[in-house]
Amino acid sequence: MxxxxxxxxxxxxxxxxxxxxxxxxxxxxxxxxxxxxxxxxxxxxxxxxNPIARGLARNRSFIIGCLYDNPSKSYITRVQSGALEACHKHNYNLLIHPCELRGDALIENIEHLLTTSRLDGMVLTPPFSDSEELIAFLKKKNIHFARVASAIDDAESISVRSNDEQGAYEITEHLINLGHTSIAFIKGHPDHSATEQRFNGYQRALREHNIAFNPQLVAEGNFSYHSGADSAKAILDLNPRPSAVFASNDYMAAAVLKLATQRQLKVPEDISIAGFDNAPIARHIWPGLTTIAQPVEEMTRQAVEQLILQISDEQTPVYQATLEAKLITRESTAKPRC
Amino acid sequence: MxxxxxxxxxxxxxxxxxxxxxxxxxxxxxxxxxxxxxxxxxxxxxxxxNPIARGLARNRSFIIGCLYDNPSKSYITRVQSGALEACHKHNYNLLIHPCELRGDALIENIEHLLTTSRLDGMVLTPPFSDSEELIAFLKKKNIHFARVASAIDDAESISVRSNDEQGAYEITEHLINLGHTSIAFIKGHPDHSATEQRFNGYQRALREHNIAFNPQLVAEGNFSYHSGADSAKAILDLNPRPSAVFASNDYMAAAVLKLATQRQLKVPEDISIAGFDNAPIARHIWPGLTTIAQPVEEMTRQAVEQLILQISDEQTPVYQATLEAKLITRESTAKPRC
DNA sequence: CCACACTCTGACACCGGTGTCATAATGTGG
DNA sequence: CCACATTATGACACCGGTGTCAGAGTGTGG
The missing domain is CATH 1.10.260.40 (lambda repressor-like DNA-binding domains)
Known part of the structure; x- marks a missing residue:
């Protein structure tokens, strides 16, 4: 032919x-x-x-790259979905590139990516959106990028985030309002800025409601289900056992729920459990998890849309937005048994 | 600069x-x-x-497109992960393109995709791997492609599948061996060939163990959690209630488990539940789901690897393989209470 | 009828690489 | 020292489009 x-x-x-x-x-x-x-x-x-020939002549590939290193499948899927929506609207396509934040290989890895595929821009999701090194590299290389859920303040680059600290504050307050005073906390992965922010929100809620912060109630997780299971064990073994657990994401919360159920504890009667993210699992299990819903798709959609605008016109003002997170109450939290 | x-x-x-x-x-x-x-x-x-210039000269983009329309996030993530592994090994990149099977727009949609991004090849996942129309189109356009989990027999194109019928047979047999004789079944989405195959395996197991097939025990699902919840309601309302439920995937099985738990039924004592796919949720809930593990990453990895080989050398023989699915026994299945 | 504006069209360079082929430089065996 | 093979290098066309600009054709107002 x-x-x-x-x-x-x-x-x-x-x-x-x-x-x-x-x-x-x-x-x-x-x-x-x-x-x-x-x-x-x-x-x-x-x-x-032939899009390649066209790309060469116009110096465009019409491809956006999506960078992530995230243990949560549902988070990634939501990110992709938001990114794709914006891409398709502007006749762009999405190339995905999961890679690891740690190790000197990151910059090399991205450099290699740029050698094998010319990308018109990149969306950085956590933890990359917080990597000063990567951001410096992309600026040096004149690659357009947008940050999703980044804690870094950089007026020069596009950023769309949601208020993690406030979300964590609200869910902790929700537990406090139910009557809990002994609330355990499971931290997320230290590389993610959300980890610190959620922890801050938790602490602020305690403080503002005059509950002493007890470091013994804090377990170190990393957002994975597995780490949640380890933390759950540590927490449920405490004596006295806290009456509520707030895990930094739903997977870890699900792990707490599973272990509690295995130990014949009734949730929420014996122990309340709250998560974060409103991942699908939060409503797929019984009892459903009280959690914080973040507009992940919308954040990414906006970030990519702005990225594309910036690519088409360098004069576009740098967009920065903070979207609202929302408390979702389900069956896993209730008044403590007295 | x-x-x-x-x-x-x-x-x-x-x-x-x-x-x-x-x-x-x-x-x-x-x-x-x-x-x-x-x-x-x-x-x-x-x-x-500049990869674009190189692409033009070599008539290659070094990009593989991944097509899917699948309600299961975890399935997609696994597909992507397998595809990426093969891509990166050969310095290719992966572009994702979710779209809908239904509607005349499909071919148009793909045509548009090919106009905006030159792809060296495409991986088709279910239900696209079973679309005769799409396959004919790609052949006409001389686009290389590989089919994942396709039921179509086409000696001309790459295909990697796993044995769904056998997997369904084994898990049904597992329930029968435990002593169940009244086993409900929840079907998957009619567009997916896996739906029929899993149903066939279920029926064959009944037949070979001399259990009469009862159409009343069959509910129509579509692989989504939501459809599983509807089916669960229909099944748990049956009188007499079956002693076991085999759902065509884990999300639907999880929905059955949730409803059963809500109704104070003990799993597996009062009712056994089995799923399919070994999705993360199968081990994130309590009791863990007995299910069938398919090597999704490996299937996709092989498919993409062969696709790339074929792209590099048209003479490569067409690869076709069927991988094994494996029964994973967890806590959700046990002897029926007599 | 002329000057001028506007519409339509094509020649040609160019985007940034790769493939082909000729040629210069170097090595090797008899 | 010569014939010949081998290595190293560059000139140039080419991949398949787009941008610039010149020029032909058509319409309009004075």
């Missing part, structure tokens, strides 16, 4: 390449008759323009 | 473009001295080759 290029179309239609190109791009100044003729030849020859 | 191209490097190093290109691609017949000199200039100018 012969390849159909713009040249074959031009020859076949008896016009110049440039005219074909004009029709292709819906440019003005083509007579209706010529346009018709060329369009007909498109059909006849089943012509598909 | 001046753009650094192969021309600037050539001029600066005092050699020709072609020699620079040779160094870039590690081609032989470059004297060590020249190679050194050019490499030094690479560093000095901080040169990054």
């Amino acid at each position: 012969k390849k159909v290029t713009i040249n074959s179309v031009a020859t076949y239609a008896g016009v110049s390449k440039k005219t074909v190109s004009r029709v292709l791009n819906n440019e003005p100044n083509v007579s209706p008759a010529t346009r018709e003729k060329v369009l007909k030849v498109f059909k006849e020859l089943d012509y598909t323009p | 001046k753009k650094v191209t192969i021309n600037s490097v050539a001029t600066y190093a005092g050699v020709s473009k072609k020699t620079v290109s040779r160094v870039l691609n590690n081609e032989p017949n470059v004297s060590p001295a020249t190679r050194e000199k050019v490499l030094k200039v690479f560093k000095e100018l901080d040169y990054t080759p």
